[in-house]
Amino acid sequence: xxxxxxIRSNREKVLEGLKKKNFQDLDLIDKIIASDDLRKTLxxxxxxxxxxxxxxxxxxxxxxxxxxxEEAEAQKAEVTTLKETIDSYAVQLAEVEGIVEGMLLRIPNxxxxxxxxxxxxxxxxxxRQHGDIPKLHDGALPHWDLITKYDLVDFxxxxxxxxxxxxxxxxxxxxxxxxxxxYFLDYNIAAGYTEFIPPYVVNYASAYGTGQLPDKEGxxxxxxxxxxxxxxxxxxxxxxxxxxxIIPSASLPVKMTAYTPCFRREAGxxxxxxxxxxxxxxxxxxxxxxxTEASTSYDVLEEMVLHVEKLIQSLGxxxxxxxxxGGDMGFASAMTYDFEVYSAAQERWLEVSSVSNFESFQSxxxxxxxxxxxxxxxxxxxxxxxxxxxxxxxASLLENHQTPEGILIPEVLRPYFGADMIA
RNA sequence: GGAGAUUUGUCCGAGUGGUUGAAGGAGCACGCUUGGAAAGCGUGUAAACGGGAAACUGUUUCGAGGGUUCGAAUCCCUCAGUCUCCGCCA
Numbered sequence: 001x002x003x004x005x006x007i008r009s010n011r012e013k014v015l016e017g018l019k020k021k022n023f024q025d026l027d028l029i030d031k032i033i034a035s036d037d038l039r040k041t042l043x044x045x046x047x048x049x050x051x052x053x054x055x056x057x058x059x060x061x062x063x064x065x066x067x068x069x070e071e072a073e074a075q076k077a078e079v080t081t082l083k084e085t086i087d088s089y090a091v092q093l094a095e096v097e098g099i100v101e102g103m104l105l106r107i108p109n110x111x112x113x114x115x116x117x118x119x120x121x122x123x124x125x126x127x128r129q130h131g132d133i134p135k136l137h138d139g140a141l142p143h144w145d146l147i148t149k150y151d152l153v154d155f156x157x158x159x160x161x162x163x164x165x166x167x168x169x170x171x172x173x174x175x176x177x178x179x180x181x182x183y184f185l186d187y188n189i190a191a192g193y194t195e196f197i198p199p200y201v202v203n204y205a206s207a208y209g210t211g212q213l214p215d216k217e218g219x220x221x222x223x224x225x226x227x228x229x230x231x232x233x234x235x236x237x238x239x240x241x242x243x244x245x246i247i248p249s250a251s252l253p254v255k256m257t258a259y260t261p262c263f264r265r266e267a268g269x270x271x272x273x274x275x276x277x278x279x280x281x282x283x284x285x286x287x288x289x290x291x292t293e294a295s296t297s298y299d300v301l302e303e304m305v306l307h308v309e310k311l312i313q314s315l316g317x318x319x320x321x322x323x324x325x326g327g328d329m330g331f332a333s334a335m336t337y338d339f340e341v342y343s344a345a346q347e348r349w350l351e352v353s354s355v356s357n358f359e360s361f362q363s364x365x366x367x368x369x370x371x372x373x374x375x376x377x378x379x380x381x382x383x384x385x386x387x388x389x390x391x392x393x394x395a396s397l398l399e400n401h402q403t404p405e406g407i408l409i410p411e412v413l414r415p416y417f418g419a420d421m422i423a
Numbered sequence: 424g425g426a427g428a429u430u431u432g433u434c435c436g437a438g439u440g441g442u443u444g445a446a447g448g449a450g451c452a453c454g455c456u457u458g459g460a461a462a463g464c465g466u467g468u469a470a471a472c473g474g475g476a477a478a479c480u481g482u483u484u485c486g487a488g489g490g491u492u493c494g495a496a497u498c499c500c501u502c503a504g505u506c507u508c509c510g511c512c513a
Contacts, residue, residue: 039472040472040473043472043473046473047472047482047483050481050482053493053494054482056494057441057494058441058494059442059493060441061440061441061442061493061494062441064441065441072493073493075493076494078493079494367470367471
C-alpha cells in the first residue's frame with residue numbers, strides 16, 4: 001500500500017496517478033487525510049495521558065519505597081480517574097486506525113511516469129515484436145489436439161482425479177514440462193539469481209504482504225482447517241522471505257528465483273479462452289524476484305525484461321512485449337510489461353510473462369527495508385516476473401513447432417528433454 | 424496427537440510487579456593509542472507512530488493476542504514457534 005506520509009505530502013500527485021490508473025473513488029484520498037488528522041490528534045492526546053500515568057506510577061513506586069503509604073494511596077486514586085479517559089482514547093484510536101488502514105488498502109499503487117494513459121487492454125503499447133509468425137502446414141492443429149495426438153496431457157483423467165482445470169501430464173508431456181523447468185531455472189541461476197524451493201502453502205501474513213489479501217481471497221484456494229492458502233504464484237512465499245527484515249545495503253540487490261506449482265481458483269471465462277492449457281487451476285511457473293534500492297528499480301525492471309526476452313527468444317517463439325496502460329495494470333504494480341507469445345494454430349497472442357515494478361507498494365506492507373548512508377531506514381522496491389509460465393509456453397511451442405513429421409523441440413531444451421522431436 | 428521444557432535487543436545472556444528500553448558479554452561503528460595491525464581504552468549501537476525548524480522529546484514494542492494492577496519482560500488466560508520424550512508416518 002501507499003505510505004500515508006507520501007499521500008499527505010503529495011495529494012495532487014496521488015490524485016493524478018489514481019486518475020491515470022482509472023481509479024474511481026478519488027474522494028478516498030481526502031477522507032484518508034481527514035481521518036489521519038483525527039488519528040494524530042487522538043494519538044497526541046492519548047500519549048500525553050499515558051506519559052502522565054507513567055510518571056505518576058513511578059512516583060507511587062518511589063513513595064512506597066520510602067514507606068509513605070498514605071501519599072501513595074492518594075496518588076493511586078488520582079491515577080485511577082485517568083484510566084477511564086485513557087481507555088476511551090485507546091478504543092477511539094484503534095477504531096480510527098482501522099478506518100484509515102481499511103481505506104488505505106483500497107488505494108492501488110500509482111503508475112510510473114512512463115506508463116501510457118488508457119482504460120483497457122486495447123490501450124496498451126506494443127513496445128516491440130520479434131520473430132516471424134510461422135506459416136503452418138495444412139492440417140496443423142491447435143495444442144489441445146496435438147496433446148491428444150501425441151498423448152502428452154490427459155485432461156479427462158485430471159477431471160476425474162480433481163476437477164476441471166487440473167491437467168494430468170504424462171509421458172513425454174511430463175518430461176517436457178520438467179525439461180523446461182530445469183532449463184528456465186538454470187538460465188536464471190546463470191544470470192545471478194539464487195534458487196529457492198519455498199513452501200507452496202502460506203499463512204495470512206504472507207498473502208497479505210504481497211497483496212493477495214484482503215479482498216482477493218476468492219482467487220486463492222484456502223484450507224480453512226489450518227487457515228492456510230495455496231500459493232497463486234511463487235512471488236508470495238519468495239518475496240515474503242524478507243518480510244519484516246532490514247537488508248544491509250551490501251546485500252542488495254537481492255535476486256531470487258523459484259519454481260513452484262501455482263494454484264488459482266479464478267473462475268474466468270468460457271470457450272476457447274480456457275480451452276486446453278490456456279487457463280488452468282494448477283500450473284507450473286518459474287518466477288524471478290528482485291529486491292532493490294528505490295534509485296535503481298526501473299533499471300532493474302528493464303534488465304528483467306531483457307532477461308525474460310532472451311529466454312523466450314531461445315525457445316524460438318514469436319513474441320511481443322506490451323507496456324500496460326494505467327487502466328489495465330494490476331492493483332499493486334507501478335509499471336508492468338506483459339510478454340505475449342503467438343500461438344500459431346489458435347491465431348492469437350497468449351500471455352506468458354508479466355514483469356512488474358511494485359516500487360514500495362509491497363515493501364511498505366511487508367516492511368522490507370534497508371539503511372541508507374545516513375542510517376535512516378528506507379523502504380526497498382520489489383519487482384517480479386515470470387520466467388516463465390509453463391502451460392502457455394507449452395501450448396505455443398507445440399503449435400508453432402509442429403511439422404507433419406512431429407513437434408520439433410527447441411535446441412536449448414534438447415539436452416534436458418533427451419530428444420529432438422516428439423513424433 | 425500426548426507429556427515436559429522453552430521463546431528477552433544483531434547474537435549470547437541476566438532479569439518473578441516499581442526510575443528496566445531492559446544488567447553483563449560478543450559483534451559492529453567512530454575516536455584515542457600504533458610505523459601499521461592486533462590488543463587495550465573511551466563513546467555510540469532497535470523499530471514503529473507522534474510533537475518540534477532543530478537540538479531534543481512523548482508513546483508503544485521483551486513470541487502473538489487478551490486480562491489483572493496506580494504500575495507487567497515479570498502474575499493469569501488463549502494461540503503460535505522451538506527443543507526433548509512417546510505415538511503416527513513418507
